[in-house]
Amino acid sequence: MLARARSVALIGVDAVPVEVEVDVSPGLPSFMVVGLPDQAVSEARERVRAAVRNAGLPFPAARITVNLAPADLRKEGPLYDLPIALGLLAAQELLPAGALAGVVSAGELALDGTLRPIAGAVNLALLAAQEGLPALLPEGNAAEAALIDGVSVYGAVSLLAAVRHLTGEVRLEAAPPPEPAPAEAALLDLADLKGQTAAKRALEIALAGGHNLLLVGSPGSGKTMLARRAPGLLPPLTRAEALEVTRIHSAAGLLAARGGLVGHAPYRAPHHTVSDAGLIGGGSVPKPGEVSLAHRGVLFLDEFPEFSRKALETLRQPLEDRTVSISRARATVTYPANFQLIAAMNPCKCGHHGDPEKACTCTPAERTRYAGRLSGPLLDRLDLLVRVPRLTVEELSRAPETEGSAAVRERIAHARRRMLARQGTRNSDLAGQALRRHAPLAPGPEAFLRAAARQLSLTGRGYDRVLRVARTVADLAGSPEIREPHLAEAVTYRPRELT
Ligand SMILES: Nc1ncnc2c1ncn2[C@@H]1O[C@H](COP(=O)(O)OP(=O)(O)O)[C@@H](O)[C@H]1O
Numbered sequence: 001m002l003a004r005a006r007s008v009a010l011i012g013v014d015a016v017p018v019e020v021e022v023d024v025s026p027g028l029p030s031f032m033v034v035g036l037p038d039q040a041v042s043e044a045r046e047r048v049r050a051a052v053r054n055a056g057l058p059f060p061a062a063r064i065t066v067n068l069a070p071a072d073l074r075k076e077g078p079l080y081d082l083p084i085a086l087g088l089l090a091a092q093e094l095l096p097a098g099a100l101a102g103v104v105s106a107g108e109l110a111l112d113g114t115l116r117p118i119a120g121a122v123n124l125a126l127l128a129a130q131e132g133l134p135a136l137l138p139e140g141n142a143a144e145a146a147l148i149d150g151v152s153v154y155g156a157v158s159l160l161a162a163v164r165h166l167t168g169e170v171r172l173e174a175a176p177p178p179e180p181a182p183a184e185a186a187l188l189d190l191a192d193l194k195g196q197t198a199a200k201r202a203l204e205i206a207l208a209g210g211h212n213l214l215l216v217g218s219p220g221s222g223k224t225m226l227a228r229r230a231p232g233l234l235p236p237l238t239r240a241e242a243l244e245v246t247r248i249h250s251a252a253g254l255l256a257a258r259g260g261l262v263g264h265a266p267y268r269a270p271h272h273t274v275s276d277a278g279l280i281g282g283g284s285v286p287k288p289g290e291v292s293l294a295h296r297g298v299l300f301l302d303e304f305p306e307f308s309r310k311a312l313e314t315l316r317q318p319l320e321d322r323t324v325s326i327s328r329a330r331a332t333v334t335y336p337a338n339f340q341l342i343a344a345m346n347p348c349k350c351g352h353h354g355d356p357e358k359a360c361t362c363t364p365a366e367r368t369r370y371a372g373r374l375s376g377p378l379l380d381r382l383d384l385l386v387r388v389p390r391l392t393v394e395e396l397s398r399a400p401e402t403e404g405s406a407a408v409r410e411r412i413a414h415a416r417r418r419m420l421a422r423q424g425t426r427n428s429d430l431a432g433q434a435l436r437r438h439a440p441l442a443p444g445p446e447a448f449l450r451a452a453a454r455q456l457s458l459t460g461r462g463y464d465r466v467l468r469v470a471r472t473v474a475d476l477a478g479s480p481e482i483r484e485p486h487l488a489e490a491v492t493y494r495p496r497e498l499t
């Protein structure tokens, strides 16, 4: 007898329908699964067999064939355990006819029959909502999936609980939408950082407009300290942005434990030893990388030149396209990656080049080599470069700063609201026609920018980046027009040769 269960496959952050067909026929006992990669098949078979038996349910001594259709679709991860097990029971008429046709299910089975959370529950719920069907998922995924409007989500702790729900023996309650994620624990305050007015100003501009920022300064000058204060300054995400971010975090399997819409702009700070797959995305079961987890938020790369050369060069694509494409044996997956980069680095290998007190011990060749780790094309994709000089002991022991994060956050939020009201996006997202329309220059300022561009030999990309930053400087000043002082400030931050 043949049974069919509905499930999904994740392609990037999109869930697409997959049908799980299970046939149980008389014959020599066997268990064949087609439509999955080899390794995953054998693992799924063993888990399903053990889980069904350990749940006290009958496992047929017959010829079992499972087909995951469509066959040409890339399917990965253990999410088919539950639909396979349910199909197996339906094929033996242990579930009411049609019980499986009206539900989308997915879940990983432990050998004792309990259900483990899977990645991508939010994405699955979005598809179920489109199809007008309820979702049957591991209990650990219920809260995140229930975020999606228009879908009933049933969370089962085990295979047995899922079966009893479908037979009507013990119906599960639909999961209520989760409470909003709790506000972050006390965030670090900008008032802790003494001096560094230029760096603070550059951070304010970068966060307001979503621009990329590079901090260059000697060890101990407060670069890391400054970057860690970014989360307390970022404006909240719009509802649409929050949903985009939540889908990515769900696809990465990061939400199961917490549930709740990701309402804060993400802040990701991977160590420089992160693998390429960890940074960009990929792996044997493809997962979004840090660049995608930082979508709509900040990616902080401390000790920037210490990242592998390959990692730094692969950053160029997402910095330009705002997405990453990961090529796999059979398909290419694309994840959103519209993050803003904050990077920090020492000016040279020993770290003291330009320091008024400590002498630099690097040879000119060493300095050139160090600066050369960041290629011209990579630097060209950054928007603001600011030097962070080390403070003297006297400066450090001064009275605390009077302006804290609250005031800066207010100015950033205000500028961001101006951008959204004018063009619906942050200034960093303006390109082509939209940039000309929303950042027009009067003849005077235009002549000024052209002269600056010639003097600095700006590329076309560099010119546009200065214009976007100037748009943000004007927005922070509450000015509808971009004036010369706004452009002049933007130009001073334009990254150029590091040596
Ligand atoms: N401007 C500053 N105001 C207050 N403390 C500072 C400042 N600069 C450095 N420090 C102190 O020095 C320590 C090291 O700063 P850090 O941000 O790690 O420097 P960097 O990342 O530039 O090497 C900080 O934990 C802080 O105690």
Ligand SMILES: [Mg+2]
Residues within 6 Å of the ligand: 220, 223, 224, 225, 302, 344
């Ligand atoms: Mg540091």
